[in-house]
Amino acid sequence: MTGERRVLTFLVRRTLQAIPLVAGIITLTFILIHSAPGDPVYLMAGDGGDAAYYSAMRARYGLDRPLPEQYIHYVRSVLSGDFGFSYGYQQPVFGVIRDRIPATLALSLPAFAIASILGIVVGLAGAAARDSRLDVALRLMTSTLYSAPVFWVGQILLLLFAVLIPIFPVGGMRSLRESTQGSVDPLDLLWHLVLPCASLSFSFLAIIARVTRASVIAETRREYVRAARARGLTPAAVLLRHAVPNALLPIVTVAGYQVGLLLTSASLTEAVFGWPGLGELLLDASAQRDYPLIIAILLTASIVVVAANVVTDVVYTAFDPRVEV
Amino acid sequence: MPKASRWPASVRSTSARIGLLFIGAVCVAGIAATVIAPGDPFETSGAVLQPPSRALLFGSDDLGRDVFRAIVHGARVALLVALTTTAASLALGILIGATAGYAGGLIDDGLMRLTEVVQVMPRFFVVLAVAAAFGSGLGTLLVVLGLTSWTGIARMTRSQVLSIRTFDHVIAARAAGASSGRILLAHVLPLTLGPVIALASFQASGAILIEAGVSFLGLGDPSVMTWGALLHEGQHSLRAAWWLAFFPGAALTVTVLGIHLVADAVSDSAAAPGWEG
Numbered sequence: 001m002t003g004e005r006r007v008l009t010f011l012v013r014r015t016l017q018a019i020p021l022v023a024g025i026i027t028l029t030f031i032l033i034h035s036a037p038g039d040p041v042y043l044m045a046g047d048g049g050d051a052a053y054y055s056a057m058r059a060r061y062g063l064d065r066p067l068p069e070q071y072i073h074y075v076r077s078v079l080s081g082d083f084g085f086s087y088g089y090q091q092p093v094f095g096v097i098r099d100r101i102p103a104t105l106a107l108s109l110p111a112f113a114i115a116s117i118l119g120i121v122v123g124l125a126g127a128a129a130r131d132s133r134l135d136v137a138l139r140l141m142t143s144t145l146y147s148a149p150v151f152w153v154g155q156i157l158l159l160l161f162a163v164l165i166p167i168f169p170v171g172g173m174r175s176l177r178e179s180t181q182g183s184v185d186p187l188d189l190l191w192h193l194v195l196p197c198a199s200l201s202f203s204f205l206a207i208i209a210r211v212t213r214a215s216v217i218a219e220t221r222r223e224y225v226r227a228a229r230a231r232g233l234t235p236a237a238v239l240l241r242h243a244v245p246n247a248l249l250p251i252v253t254v255a256g257y258q259v260g261l262l263l264t265s266a267s268l269t270e271a272v273f274g275w276p277g278l279g280e281l282l283l284d285a286s287a288q289r290d291y292p293l294i295i296a297i298l299l300t301a302s303i304v305v306v307a308a309n310v311v312t313d314v315v316y317t318a319f320d321p322r323v324e325v
Numbered sequence: 326m327p328k329a330s331r332w333p334a335s336v337r338s339t340s341a342r343i344g345l346l347f348i349g350a351v352c353v354a355g356i357a358a359t360v361i362a363p364g365d366p367f368e369t370s371g372a373v374l375q376p377p378s379r380a381l382l383f384g385s386d387d388l389g390r391d392v393f394r395a396i397v398h399g400a401r402v403a404l405l406v407a408l409t410t411t412a413a414s415l416a417l418g419i420l421i422g423a424t425a426g427y428a429g430g431l432i433d434d435g436l437m438r439l440t441e442v443v444q445v446m447p448r449f450f451v452v453l454a455v456a457a458a459f460g461s462g463l464g465t466l467l468v469v470l471g472l473t474s475w476t477g478i479a480r481m482t483r484s485q486v487l488s489i490r491t492f493d494h495v496i497a498a499r500a501a502g503a504s505s506g507r508i509l510l511a512h513v514l515p516l517t518l519g520p521v522i523a524l525a526s527f528q529a530s531g532a533i534l535i536e537a538g539v540s541f542l543g544l545g546d547p548s549v550m551t552w553g554a555l556l557h558e559g560q561h562s563l564r565a566a567w568w569l570a571f572f573p574g575a576a577l578t579v580t581v582l583g584i585h586l587v588a589d590a591v592s593d594s595a596a597a598p599g600w601e602g
Binding site: 020021024025028029032033035036037043140143144146147148149151152155156158159163170260261263264267268271272282283286291294295297298301302305306309 | 453454455542567570
């Protein structure tokens with residue numbers, strides 16, 4: 001089987017495998033909505049409407065029918081992108097969430113990229129100088145960064161670089177002057193991005209550094225690395241030319257499987273910095289008892305994780321010819 | 326290089342000892358909270374926004390509450406979260422994993438699909454959604470954290486059950502009439518003890534962080550004092566009072582780091598694979 005064909009076959013098969021997962025997620029959400037005390041209409045249409053609003057919403061989501069029919073109705077609604085109706089925003093929750101995704105991506109993607117690069121550098125340094133004082137110091141640092149709650153790291157960075165030494169803004173995505181003008185100044189955006197992005201990067205840096213260190217060390221124990229060393233290659237050359245390329249794959253896998261954690265950490269970081277993404281939306285939704293939004297964010301996040309896992313597995317297969325399809 | 330090779334063992338044991346020290350401190354604070362910092366942590370009689378001093382070790386908040394007392398009492402919630410999550414992850418994980426491994430067929434398939442679904446849903450958002458549906462009492466929170474903590478242990482137990490079925494001593498034990506339960510206890514679990522303890526520890530620390538995150542957003546149980554709730558308060562007074570955010574976050578970090586250091590030492594000594602995100 002040719003390379004491309006092989007990856008394509010795997011992509012199709014892996015996507016098919018994801019279908020029962022998505023079905024399971026939708027089913028668990030349905031169970032959650034219907035096992036909660038009180039009328040499920042509040043979880044589908046929010047809190048605060050009048051009788052006419054709720055009767056319209058009951059009809060819209062089939063909540064006046066028998067339970068099995070409601071289930072089919074719910075699955076159909078979710079698959080067509082109707083995750084519920086936000087009373088606070090007076091529109092389907094899907095649209096509300098979609099509007100917030102760009103801000104969350106603008107924060108998460110750079111953070112993920114920075115964390116991956118720095119994490120690989122730190123992990124590599126640790127592996128190269130294994131068990132030295134440097135390695136011990138780096139491990140202690142990564143353990144601490146991994147353990148510290150991301151929102152607290154954000155608060156400490158705010159205290160240091162926005163309050164004590166006021167060089168960065170305390171929050172938001174752009175300056176007031178800019179937002180009234182309506183145009184986006186990339187430099188202004190970047191200036192607001194530095195602290196939240198740094199906070200979000202730290203915990204991922206720690207994870208990637210640990211995995212890099214472990215997988216590079218595992219590679220250096222293999223025969224081919226010992227053979228390369230025996231041929232007279234310097235330790236640095238062996239590490240960079242042989243061990244690192246082979247260790248990259250497990251690193252990619254671990255990184256790809258952290259998307260759920262990334263979304264969680266991004267939401268909490270947004271709450272610290274008032275970054276107008278999904279996390280801030282969660283805060284709003286909770287304050288306004290806009291339950292459909294909270295449940296829809298869970299659905300969206302879970303489906304994004306499933307998709308990210310599929311992509312990770314496909315990347316793995318594409319780069320590792322040993323994986324049998 | 327005798328000097329370099331002396332490092333790993335000493336580092337491991339030192340870091341494990343530091344971890345135990347951290348965990349021990351949190352346990353003592355939680356168990357003896359009423360002795361170490363007597364009084365109601367919600368009591369608002371003191372002076373407001375006092376910086377740390379000899380009398381007020383960690384300062385006071387904008388309602389005049391003693392932050393040190395609040396943190397000591399907050400250790401109780403962290404301990405409760407860690408203990409219930411560990412217990413639930415072990416009980417459910419071993420039960421579900423062993424059932425899937427022994428039963429095979431449709432039951433195995435069904436349980437493994439369930440495991441995948443639970444594993445793929447981000448716990449933080451699950452907790453928030455359940456809090457929206459059922460209210461954000463501490464009891465509800467503990468149940469959700471417990472019900473979402475078992476997947477890694479279930480997978481490990483299942484694969485262990487499947488792989489040891491062919492081991493001679495297990496075949497012998499079965500031939501001698503040992504029950505499945507006895508084989509599980511005597512032959513399967515001891516083999517996976519190190520990694521399982523490490524997995525359960527990471528579930529416990531993850532649960533502490535999730536509870537803190539939920540409380541930090543202001544969505545936790547308002548009737549108990551938690552570190553996350555203190556950080557929520559600290560967020561509003563960052564400019565006026567650094568100590569309000571600094572100390573509760575440090576308490577969280579020390580607790581989670583302590584658990585990770587010990588778990589690392591345990592899984593290192595058992596030659597387990599790395600940790601689970």
